[in-house]
Amino acid sequence: MKIFDVHTHPTFEAGRTDYDGVNEVVTYASTLGVEGMVVLGDVLLYGRTPSVKDVQAINSKTAELAEWFPDYLHGFCFLNPLLGESFVVDETERCISQLGFKGIKLEICNNARDDVMGPVMEQARKLNVPVLQHTADQTIIQEREFHTDPADTAWLGRQHPDVDIIMAHLTACGKRGVMEIADVPNVRLDTSAFQPVSGLVEFAVMHLGADRVIYGSDLLIRDLPTQIGRVKHARIDDADKQKIFFDNAVSLLFDR
Amino acid sequence: MTDFVDINISYGNWPFQSFALDSLEALTDHLKTSGISHAFASHLGSVFDPDTERFNRILVQDCSAISNCFPVPTVNPAVRGWLKQIEGLNEIANIRAVKVYPSYHNVNLSSKEMEEVARYVSESNLQLMIVVRLEDARTRYHGLSVTGVPTTAMIEFCKTHASINPVFLNAYLPEIREISSSVSNVYFDTSFADWFFVMETLRDSVGLSRILFGSHSPFLTTGASLDKVRLARLSESEKTIVLRQNASELFGL
Numbered sequence: 001m002k003i004f005d006v007h008t009h010p011t012f013e014a015g016r017t018d019y020d021g022v023n024e025v026v027t028y029a030s031t032l033g034v035e036g037m038v039v040l041g042d043v044l045l046y047g048r049t050p051s052v053k054d055v056q057a058i059n060s061k062t063a064e065l066a067e068w069f070p071d072y073l074h075g076f077c078f079l080n081p082l083l084g085e086s087f088v089v090d091e092t093e094r095c096i097s098q099l100g101f102k103g104i105k106l107e108i109c110n111n112a113r114d115d116v117m118g119p120v121m122e123q124a125r126k127l128n129v130p131v132l133q134h135t136a137d138q139t140i141i142q143e144r145e146f147h148t149d150p151a152d153t154a155w156l157g158r159q160h161p162d163v164d165i166i167m168a169h170l171t172a173c174g175k176r177g178v179m180e181i182a183d184v185p186n187v188r189l190d191t192s193a194f195q196p197v198s199g200l201v202e203f204a205v206m207h208l209g210a211d212r213v214i215y216g217s218d219l220l221i222r223d224l225p226t227q228i229g230r231v232k233h234a235r236i237d238d239a240d241k242q243k244i245f246f247d248n249a250v251s252l253l254f255d256r
Numbered sequence: 257m258t259d260f261v262d263i264n265i266s267y268g269n270w271p272f273q274s275f276a277l278d279s280l281e282a283l284t285d286h287l288k289t290s291g292i293s294h295a296f297a298s299h300l301g302s303v304f305d306p307d308t309e310r311f312n313r314i315l316v317q318d319c320s321a322i323s324n325c326f327p328v329p330t331v332n333p334a335v336r337g338w339l340k341q342i343e344g345l346n347e348i349a350n351i352r353a354v355k356v357y358p359s360y361h362n363v364n365l366s367s368k369e370m371e372e373v374a375r376y377v378s379e380s381n382l383q384l385m386i387v388v389r390l391e392d393a394r395t396r397y398h399g400l401s402v403t404g405v406p407t408t409a410m411i412e413f414c415k416t417h418a419s420i421n422p423v424f425l426n427a428y429l430p431e432i433r434e435i436s437s438s439v440s441n442v443y444f445d446t447s448f449a450d451w452f453f454v455m456e457t458l459r460d461s462v463g464l465s466r467i468l469f470g471s472h473s474p475f476l477t478t479g480a481s482l483d484k485v486r487l488a489r490l491s492e493s494e495k496t497i498v499l500r501q502n503a504s505e506l507f508g509l
Contacts (some may be wrong), residue, residue, distance in 0.1 A: 025452070032487060139398040140393060151447060174395055194392050195482035198473070200278060220452035227486035229480025 001242060004229065004249040005037040007168060007192045007216025010065060015220060019068055021135030026069055032228055039065050040105040041078040051111050052169055053085055055080050059091065063099045066256060073103040073251065076132060080109040085119035092123040102253045112148040112156040117219045121160045128256050130164035136172035157187035164252060169193035170200055182207050190216030196230035210240035215246045258291035261503035262424050264445045266469025269301035272397045274472040283474055284325050290478050294509060296353060302330035303360050309341045309342040316349040316421045327384060328355045332489045333369035334362055339376060352507045353383035359402045365413040374417040383506060384420055407431050414439035425470060429454060436462040443472025443506065446484055455488035469499045
């Protein structure tokens with residue numbers, strides 16, 4: 001079964017950032033059936049709220065990776081919305097219009113409900129790209145001031161119904177997270193994060209439909225066979241697996 | 257490759273997760289279809305209920321009906337009488353290992369009670385499994401304040417009880433690396449170890465002789481846990497060490 005991975009960080013913190021290091025990742029992923037990946041950037045390399053220079057450096061590294069493997073690695077433009085509208089516009093124009101990135105990536109600079117999200121969503125709408133929002137249940141983590149809960153991602157989706165959003169991290173969002181976005185059709189869910197907790201993929205498919213569930217690994221933080229395995233061994237039919245593993249991502253990123 | 261040994265399965269009700277495989281028979285049938293021929297099982301009833309004897313006896317009875325399913329009864333050192341219970345179980349079943357849940361039973365690894373447990377398993381030639389956690393701390397039920405067993409406590413326990421070789425279940429990769437860099441009389445299961453090329457990392461930093469396959473089913477997806485080893489960049493002989501050989505030697509299969 002073909003696989004497209006919408007959630008990867010092929011270079012991460014102190015790990016290898018050279019061509020050979022990335023090639024090792026790509027080669028191994030290819031042996032497991034992965035035919036393409038979204039590169040989200042090393043988004044925490046400079047801390048939670050990176051500067052203009054930091055964000056540009058992260059995205060330039062993403063561009064370098066995509067240039068090394070143009071048919072395999074596809075960049076998303078990482079943004080710190082706190083840096084303001086002017087920078088958001090400039091950086092998205094650079095990354096998406098000029099460098100060919102396929103979407104926007106948001107991490108934990110701010111909560112998805114914050115006003116600074118306005119220009120980001122406007123750029124996503126204008127440039128016709130999806131937004132991947134890092135999301136995790138804040139019930140225990142309790143960082144909602146800057147860390148986005150599934151309810152916040154759902155809120156964002158309702159405010160911007162014409163923008164496609166990928167809510168990251170099925171396991172971190174849990175069943176409550178699935179239910180938060182159930183009635184927000186422009187919000188999809190990626191399968192990444194933590195251990196392959198049983199029953200979650202099945203729950204997501206039951207409540208969102210397979211069309212709104214997208215495979216993501218979150219590598220290099222995660223073990224790739226384990227992340228693939230959580231979908232491969234889920235108790236859903238093969239047609240749904242094919243949508244989750246490949247069709248949904250390709251349609252969202254390339255058929256726009 | 258088949259005939260894998262899974263040292264970390266559980267069954268019974270768990271209040272925070274619904275299991276599709278809700279009986280030991282259903283779970284072991286599922287494991288067998290995945291190539292897992294031997295499994296070490298525990299009953300989740302004894303995690304929250306102080307009446308461990310009841311669930312241990314159910315466990316022994318359920319395992320007796322399933323080939324190559326080995327009961328791992330729970331020892332709750334916080335409840336008096338555990339020693340008599342385990343000795344009683346040993347008379348009716350071939351017990352190869354016992355399990356403790358220090359965080360769930362409010363037991364410190366440096367406590368007098370754990371010293372007694374360590375002495376008992378040493379004298380009885382039993383293996384001791386220590387559950388570091390059952391769920392990821394970031395996704396557990398918000399009202400449950402149980403956290404993982406502290407790494408420093410695990411290291412001290414191993415140093416204090418050098419004659420036993422505890423098996424730590426559900427430890428994260430950084431914990432495994434830190435503990436194994438301090439003590440050598442220790443084993444770990446694979447269930448919560450996570451990172452890109454994680455099995456190679458374990459091989460190079462810990463040594464595969466200390467790593468045993470554990471799926472942590474039914475909490476986790478069995479096939480995904482198995483693929484961590486089966487599809488790792490290891491040689492076939494290295495995979496066999498983790499999937500079968502280490503457990504066979506440690507538990508005398």
